[in-house]
Amino acid sequence: MTGNKFEYSIGDGTLTPFETFLQYSDEKEQTSDKLAELIESSPVHPWSLLDVGAGDGSFTKLYLSKVNALPQTVNVIEPSLDLAEKLPITLGTVADLPLLNIFNGSFQDYATDRKFDVIVASHVPFTGDNMQNLPDVYTKLLSLLNEDGRLLLVQRAADDTHEFREKFKTLLTGNKYDSFLVNDALAILSHISDDNKTHMTIDYTNSELIFPDHNPVDRTIIIEFLLNTQWGKMPDDIKLQIDDYISRKANRFTQHDGILTYK
């Protein structure tokens, strides 16, 4: 998603579409609760963290605020300069957080001889729509884990938002759109890992996205964010179908994140 204009700020101080979306969903709150619980259950203490695709660090800050023992070292990777520049500001407000190592580049370009106790990759598209290179990315993620370390991969599970995206992105582009779900990540990891040593589980979270009917501007921004297309560029018949879809759901989408733990 590098370069996605719906993800990043345009520098005018207004909220990004992603930030607007977050105002109407408890997704990050629910997922950070579960993620913190999974980190807490890790046997390794003190622990080191690698957060891949950390954005502006808001989600990292949220789940770190819910763990009892902070990591001893924190490494974050973020390819967008715009977001990477915000990382020290966001994470600088976490009391007692150790020195932050920030890599402003893609995970594929990250070179290190360190290994980590916990690696978090939450909603990171890694290869955009090209799934072919994902096994290489996952193999690299696993190679950076310490012996007792765990990889915590957050991806969307089948839910209303997923169904909405698949239906309308397919209609808008004319090509069948398959979004990448947590089960797809599980399939790839099962394929590349050593079955005898591996233990994988998926925990699911429940959250809601509420479309504001009192605020048509924000409502439109959320739709644009989910479909990655400007409202003004959508054909009128598809706009009607979108409105109909959302009102049939009574302006509420149920959402599920899947957290895949690999250990």
Ligand SMILES: C[S@@+](CC[C@H](N)C(=O)[O-])C[C@H]1O[C@@H](n2cnc3c(N)ncnc32)[C@H](O)[C@@H]1O
């Ligand atoms: C949807 S945001 C998720 C941010 C945060 N992890 C969260 O869950 O709220 C995805 C982030 O992954 C980053 N990203 C995209 N491709 C990447 C790659 N190949 N390596 C590392 N990060 C990447 C994007 O720049 C973006 O900040």
